[in-house]
Amino acid sequence: MQASDVEQRGTEQPWPANAPVRPRPSEPQELEAALDRLSEGAERFRKLSAQARAELLRAVLARFWELSPAMVELGCRARGVDPASAYAGEEWLSGPGITVRAIRVFAETLEEIARLGAPRIEASAVMPLPHGGLAVTVCPRDGYDRVAFPAWQCDVWVDCDHPSRLAEQQAAAYQRLSKESGVALVLGAGNVGSISVLDVLHQTFAEGRVCLLKMSPANAYLGPLFERAFAPLVERGFLAFAYGGADVGAFLVGHPAVDALHITGSVETHDTIIWGPKGQEREERRRAGRLLVTKPITSELGNVTPVLVVPADYTDRELERAARTVVGMFLDNASFNCVTPRTIVTARGWPQRAAFLAAITQLLRATPTRLAYYPGAHALYDRLLATVEPGRAQFFGERRDGHLPWTFVPGLSPESDAPLFGIEPFCCILTEVPVDAKDPVEFLEQGPAFVNERLWGTLNASVIVPDRHLRDVALDRALARAVRALRYGTVGINLWPAFGYGMGTAPWGGAPGSTLADPQSGLGWGHNALLFQSAVKTVVRAPLMGQPEPPWNPGRRRHARLDCALAALQADPTPRNIARLAWALVR
Known part of the structure; x- marks a missing residue:
């Protein structure tokens, strides 16, 4: 659940006193003129060579990086944090850091297509999977990745029987782009600045469509800077921007000049667009398959993100690291991410369960609350908390000045009909569910079954397990089966699935198989700079006790200078x- 472009969310949150100014809504005549320019530009874009497209992206990359400090400052001000504080590091990584990497890897792909006919994938990066298909390592791709992300790995599983067929599929994907064109409407997300830009990059350079980006009201303040950064595309009629609320979104969705639609938002937004307002008429349309919009539609709609903590025998340091791994993912961006963990899955009889939960609560207690800046967060928090059994929720911090307390709800029954299983708590609520499993191998069967069947969404999931235990052949095989069984687009092993989101090279989206009638976390892949055509899922992994720790982990010395340096390396990988x-690491 993220920014809605068709429905309006609650406005009870305080907008910080020094928050950035949001652009005025676009007028109908401005929208018509923008669509006219894009319709004219679509054919010109189709005729561009791969090298010409790469040169456009290289020009955008330089401009985007130059404007990144201003984007970070605006993002901090909108979230009520000091741009000079450690919290600015979140903005550097989730905004410019991810964005410039995606721009660069798309440019590299196009340059490789111009030279070789297909994106470059080294033979050593491709391995057959035991159950069929291939695993393609997309990070690390070079020595710079190995320095930036030591011991971290991102693999894309593809339904392809031979590496040579993989190259053929990628080459055919680009050839298709040179024969097709059109105008895509991107309804942007409001929680993270990079989401909308990556959606535009995918639609333009992986699907071959020029784009109209409708900025979310929640972060529309970034739009003017995006327009300046993307001026090489805007000036040529390949990209345009729109601002406003539900009325502007509805006008654009129904416009005949729009050929395709990408939605990043809530499932309610998706269903309103596809089936109409909530009520009996919507359900009748859904049952009959009478769509209100028949254009090609892709989407990313959030997730009740699970973390499965394997009930192994942890050392004290491993147990502490496991807790920091979960809490670090939860705290980032004040819990307003579609990849934020919402449900911890443990084993009821695990001897270390109480100690693990105590470590979670200790970390939450030690962390200052954050401004709950996202529209609708306070109302959603109250609505979901009202469904929790009295006395079960634990609160850390006070509710004041727009802040909400970190809230932990342990011990939910896996057999219950808890609304927190079916509604993404896009706020600061974390739950824990113990399943009945007598050992790690049984847990790796029951845990995936529970999250697949009971938790809403198919976007991403994590598994935490000490690496030394994977020397046990039975446990290692059980983990492999669990990763395969998890019906999620990205699965992390001891690593936040957000790493897969941020690579740009890996496909990002809900697990394949969703439909417009039951979209779950969305339809289709985004990002995907390497143009994979038969992706099944992305798997990211790291050692639980790897060093250095991820920058988002609590208890780790973090500062904006470090995250800015990491972002700079993504923009320009140089010695x-x-x-x-x-x-920055040793400062």
Whole structure:
């Protein structure tokens, strides 16, 4: 659940006193003129060579990086945090850091297509999977990745029987782009600045469509900076921007000049667009399959994100790291991410369960509350908390000045009909569910079954397990079966699935198989700079006790200079920026 472009959310949140100014809503005549320019530009874009498209992206990359400090400052002000504080690091990584990497890898892909006919994938990066298909390592791709992300790995599973067929599929994907064109409407997300930009990159350079980006009201303040950064595309009629609320979104969705639609938002937004307002008439349309919109539609609609903590025998340090891993993912961006963990799954009889939950609560207690800046968060928090059994929820911090307390709800029964299983709590609520499993192998069967069947969404999930236990052949095989069984687009092993989101090279979206009638976390893949055509899922992994710890983990010394240096390396992977990152690490 993220920014809605068709429905209006609650407005009870305080907008910080020094918050950035939001652009005025676009007028109908401005929208018509923008669509006219895009319709004219679509054919010109179709005729561009791969090298010409890459040169456009290289120009955008330089401009985007130049404007990144201003984007970070605006994002901090909108979230009520000091741009000079450690919290600015979140903005550097989730905004410019991810964005410039995606721009760069799309440019590299197009340059490789111009030279080789297909994106470059080294033979050593492709491995057959035991159950069929291939695993393609998309990070690390080079020495710079190995320095930036030591011991972290991102693999894309593809339904392809041979590496040579993989290259053929990628080459055919680009050839299709040179024969098709059109105008895509991107309804942007409001919680993270990079989401809308990555959606535009995918629609333009992986699908071959020029784009109209409708900014979410929640972060529309970034729009003017995006327009300046993307001026090489805007000036040529390949990209345009729109601002406003539900009325502007509805006008654009129904416009005949729009050929395709991408939605990043809530499932309610999706259903309103496809089936109409909530009520009996919507359900009748859904049953009859009478769509209100028949254009091609892709979407990313959030998730009740689970973390499965394997009930192994942890050392004290491993147990502490496991807790920091979960809480770090939960705290980032004040819990307003579609990849934020919402449900911890444990084993009821695990001897270390009480100690693990105590470590979770200790970390939450030690963390200052954040401004609950996202529209509708307070109302959703109250509505979901009202469904929790009295006395079960634990609160850390006070509700005041727009802040909400970190809230932990342990011990929910896996057999219950808890609304927190079916509604993404896009706010600061974390739950825990113990399943009945007598050992780690049984847990790796029951845990995936529970989250697949009882939790809403198919976007991402995590598994935490000490690496030394994977020397046990039975447990290692059980983990492999569990990763395969988890019906999610991205699965993380001891690593936040957000790493897969941020790579740009990996497809991002809900697990394949959703429909317009039951979209779950969405339809289709985004990002996907390497143009995979038969992706099944993305798997990211890291050692539980790897060093250095991820920058989002609590208890780790973090500062904006480090995250800015990591972002700079993504924009321009050079020895100079490696040295800058190393210096930031030791400061």
